[in-house]
Amino acid sequence: MSASFSHINQRGDAHMVDVSEKQITHREARAESIVLMNAETFNMIIEGKHHKGDVFATARIAGIQAAKRTWELIPLCHPLLLSKIEVNIEPLFENHSVKIESICKVTGQTGVEMEALVAVSVAALTIYDMCKASQKDMIINQVKLLNKVGGKSGEYNLNKIEQ
Incomplete structure (x- = not known):
């Protein structure tokens, strides 16, 4: 299987992919x-005894905010008008x-994989940040x-690949 990198032009330079000719379709991605x-x-978080407040609520909001700003964080990502961002946290x-x-x-011309991945990454980093005083x-x-x-x-x- 030969892979080509869509963000590299014929000269080998990094560039933002032109999606203007792509069809507008419903796109959805899930990450973990x-x-x-x-x-x-763990017990401090679950029992609500963390001195900074509700760790899960803060992480959830951070993940949602991060997904909305993916285009500012990851070079060459397109800004998207996301129609849904959901971050679920399960102990x-x-x-x-x-x-x-x-x-x-999103309903658009490019996918939302990066937004989903950034959301879970920043939510995880937020949990770490809030709890690092207790555990590094x-x-x-x-x-x-x-x-x-x-x-x-x-x-x-992924489940079809792992089987």
Whole structure:
């Protein structure tokens, strides 16, 4: 399988892809990240005893804000009028970790994979930032695209690849 890089022109220079001729379609992407921590930090968050407030609510808002500003953070990304950004945070009690999942949607000419990935990344970084005084060795893990639909390349589903 030969891959070409869409952000590299014929001279080898980085450039923003011209999407003006692409069809406007519904596009959606889901991404995930995991934050691993010790039981003490995990319980402090779950029990609402963190001195900075609601860690999950703050991380959720940070993820949503980050998705909206992806084009400012990642070079060569297009600014998008996102129609939906959802960031869900789920405590995983069995291993004292937190699963963050994002869903981004747009009707447009380019995909929302980067927005979904930025959302979970910044939400995870926000959890780390809020809890670093209690634990500096938390691990942000498994940032990955779960699936995407729409556009010329069609559907991508990580579960189909992992099987």
